[in-house]
Amino acid sequence: MELLCTDGLDILLENSRDYRTLDYLVSTCGLSRVQRARASLPGRTRPYVSNIAKALGVKIPDAVVITPREDGRRELAAIKQLLAEKLVVGSSAKRL
Known part of the structure; x- marks a missing residue:
């Protein structure tokens, strides 16, 4: 498990799918929205890319996930x- 700490992001990235998903979120929503979504995760919610996508209300397309x-x-x-x-x-x- 890797914690990405660039550009103010502290996001857990475990595999290539997580990297692809993060790239998709940043390209579609913008870095600042992803940063705000990461900062707004409630309580003890782990900063997985899937949790950030949920916070943004974004459905990740199969082309990115597969x-x-x-x-x-x-x-x-x-x-x-x-x-x-x-x-x-x-x-x-x-x-x-």
């Missing part, structure tokens, strides 16, 4: 690589 095919393929390839490395490490540890 991971682009190339990004998905890249993420799957990275997961496969990690699993393959764990299998190799696990099998060599058993031989010792």
Whole structure:
């Protein structure tokens, strides 16, 4: 989990979808409105991008939410690589 602290924003960004959503909010609503929405979150509400979108009354389009095919393929390839490395490490540890 990452906390974005640029331009007066303290927003929790956990993945590429959150970054795309924040970009969409800033491009459609403007940075100052996003900053005001962040500042107006009530009480102990966590500053997730989805909460800021709710505060702004904005519905995020599917085109923004759905991971682009190339990004998905890249993420799957990275997961496969990690699993393959764990299998190799696990099998060599058993031989010792």
